[in-house]
Amino acid sequence: GSGATDLIWRDGKLVPWDDAQLHVMSHVVHYGSSIFEGIRAYKTPAGGAVFRLREHMRRFQDSAKIYRMPLKYSLDELCAAVTDTITANGLDHCYIRPLAVRAGQEMGVLPTNAPVETFVICWRWGAYLGHDALEEGVDVTVSSWRRAAPGTFPTMAKAGGNYLNSQLSKMEARGDGYVEGIMLDVHGHVSEGSGENLFVVRDGVLYTAPLSASILNGITRDAVVAIARDLGYEVKELLMPREFLLIADEIFFTGTAAEITPVRSIDKSPIGAGKRGPVTKAIQERFLAIATGQQPDTRGWLTPVPPA
Ligand code: PMP
Structure with missing residues (x-):
């Protein structure tokens, strides 16, 4: 399962796990309008290392582009958000979930007043398809x-x-x-x-x-x-x-x-x-x-x- 860690990156700030909430009227809840990544960091002899971070964050940008979702951050800023979040949680090996969602409180398929919020979440996650x-x-x-x-x-x-x-x-x-x-x-x-x-x-x-x-x-x-x-x-x-x-x-x-x-x-x-x-x-x-x-x-x- 996904055990809670201390901090989640939310649009440039590290907030406590329990504070990273969205309103039920958020566009994403009704229409599935989110894009995300799944990344792993491994423990190496030199400390924690993220596997293919830039490629993952580039695909994140690609997903946002395809869905016309404006991201406020450059590739370098997105990569730094990931390493900052891992460091802030004191993790070396972990799974990392960058996520951008359309939020707001206005209904309708067209995302007019649905500002994009960006998150980076990380937690320890073992073998996905079972132990053996x-x-x-x-x-x-x-x-x-x-x-x-x-x-x-x-x-x-x-x-x-x-x-x-x-x-x-x-x-x-x-x-x-x-x-x-x-x-x-x-x-x-x-x-x-x-x-x-x-x-x-x-x-x-x-x-x-x-x-x-x-x-x-x-x-x-x-x-x-x-x-x-x-x-x-x-x-x-x-x-x-x-x-x-x-x-x-x-x-x-x-x-x-x-x-x-x-x-x-x-x-x-x-x-x-x-x-x-x-x-x-x-x-x-x-x-x-x-x-x-x-x-x-x-x-x-x-x-x-x-x-x-
Ligand atoms: N296909 C789908 C549908 C997936 O969700 C994933 C996991 N991201 C993959 C393939 C494997 O992609 P990756 O190796 O980049 O994690």
């Missing part, structure tokens, strides 16, 4: 809910309202005894999980869905593409038919919360050997080694968190 998931893998289903079709909801934006679709997929999967659902796009191609991108391994080649399959442009996905190529694997973007999943040697999810989580079965059909495979393990290990400062950070992925 990272080693043992997870059992998942193909969701009956599809990802939003092109030209309906902008799937490149990480926006609150988009997650109504994710919630339907996740609740269906959990209700049916699975950990997560894999959604197909409107044409039936493999898209992604409710909060994760997906990779398939077959004959030593990695496959992942392209942006045109209605995915979020995942930052862990991007990191995994780079790491896989460093390790000598070929990586291809492919519009995958559903049955491609069933003949995979390995499948894994990627995401900030889920990190790299092996998928061991889909709809009770085992994937490969039915447990974490060697390619997944190699990528997982390299990813964690870089994030936790055990391996040189050659791409500048880590931003140090100044100590309090």
Whole structure:
């Protein structure tokens, strides 16, 4: 769960956790008008470090741009807000949730008197898909809910309202005894999980869905593409038919919360050997080694968190 921390960044001020409240008439409560990020900071030998902070805050700006939400802060200011909030709470490893919402007290879909308020919240958050998931893998289903079709909801934006679709997929999967659902796009191609991108391994080649399959442009996905190529694997973007999943040697999810989580079965059909495979393990290990400062950070992925 998300345990309370001391302070939340609210438009430039650090306020006590209990004071970061919104009015029930806020535009966001009625119409889903928020954009957000999910970021992780890891403990390294040199102290806390945020993984790919600038890329996350750039996507935050992109989401705001897509939804015409004016942000009052530059990229540098948004990045500083994140590290300031972590430092103020005395955390090294944590999950970070930057959020911008349309507030105000005026109803109507058009956000006229709905000023944008920006928050940064952080808390300790463990393995997202369960305690043993990272080693043992997870059992998942193909969701009956599809990802939003092109030209309906902008799937490149990480926006609150988009997650109504994710919630339907996740609740269906959990209700049916699975950990997560894999959604197909409107044409039936493999898209992604409710909060994760997906990779398939077959004959030593990695496959992942392209942006045109209605995915979020995942930052862990991007990191995994780079790491896989460093390790000598070929990586291809492919519009995958559903049955491609069933003949995979390995499948894994990627995401900030889920990190790299092996998928061991889909709809009770085992994937490969039915447990974490060697390619997944190699990528997982390299990813964690870089994030936790055990391996040189050659791409500048880590931003140090100044100590309090
Ligand atoms: N897809 C969706 C729908 C997500 O919510 C997330 C989590 N942000 C991802 C993919 C993975 O993205 P990232 O690796 O940037 O966390």
